[in-house]
Amino acid sequence: MAKNKETDFNWCKDLISNCKTEIAKRVVGQEEVVEGILTAMVAGGHILLEGVPGLAKTLACKTVSDISGLDFKRIQFTPDLLPADLTGTLIYEQSTGNFKVRKGPIFTNLVLADEINRAPAKVQSALLEAMAENQVTIGETTYELPKPFFVLATQNPIEQEGTYNLPEAELDRFLMKVMVHYPNAKNEVEIVKNKGKAVDINVEKVLSESDIKKCQELLDSVVCDDAIIEYIVSIVNVTRPETGKKAANKSVSKDRDDILRYISFGASPRASIALCQCAKVNAMFEGRSFVIPEDVKAVANKVLRHRLVLSYEAAADGITSDDLIDKILSLMPVP
DSSP states (O other), X not given: OHHHHHHHHHHHHHHHHHHHHHHHTTSOSOHHHHHHHHHHHHHTOEEEEEOOTTSSHHHHHHHHHHHHTOOEEEEEOOTTOOHHHHHEEEEXXXXXXXXXXXXXXXXXXXXXXXXXXGSOHHHHHHHHHHHHHSEEEETTXXXXXXXXXXXXXXXXXXXXXXXXXXOHHHHXXXXXXXXXXXXXXXXXXXXXXXXXXXXXXXXXXXXXXXXXXXXXXHHTTOBOOHHHHHHHHHHHHHTOHHHHHHHSOGGGHHHHHHHHTTEEEOOOHHXXXXXXXXXXXXXXXXTOSBOOHHHHHHHHHHHHTTTOEEOHHHHHHTOOHHHHHHHHHHHSOOO
């Protein structure tokens, strides 16, 4: 039985390696983005990608749909977009005198919500029911969304003109937020050689719906020891101003005030659950059936950075969420 499990974990490791190889045919560099998307898919969550235009965020999402064969829809968010443009609406048919449901592009397996922060909050909020409950309501009727269902959202930095802040409730529904950086010189040479035609490069379908389901079932058998869970909860607790002083370990008490003065609101228990799930996925991608502290550290920034609401003092001092998370990780005793 144990040998079978070991074989399954090795199969999963090879599967993810094959996925990365296929994606790399089109997407040069951006390994962290690819890793994040695959992690969110296996964990059954949604992912937010942030970066300036032209960094292959959309290409990465489209390529994932091509290698998986999942049904894919792209929604371009604009200031004049309406909630019904996402979810669908009721159309009156004069010939029958009845209303007919016209489902929107949200009814698919893989939704690319492109430049999500260019639409007003009411449109962004229309995604919330779909992301939280895997269902949408049109008129007075609730409709289940196809399974699996993933939202891959891209956004431009808030400093960009014509962008809106995402509502905190929606941000918290994203399992991870991955920052998309400029490619290095070597990778950019490869990108220029492709002349912007990377999307035309053929990729093999190496990931099926059943593969995703099998990985998700395998995820349940990854062991996360109580000591690791306590480590995760301790990290998240330190981000909460109201509990941070009580929760902080004695060894971090000296520096906790420096951390807490920059945080207005910390991460919720949903963050602890997400951190545990993503750490399990990271272990599984490495071919292991158990979580180690390095797995937690590997995903901590991606899971927590969008869940911290920083104070004005942080903005004035140029402190980012990543700075605070890195400091917490460096101070927290490792089990």
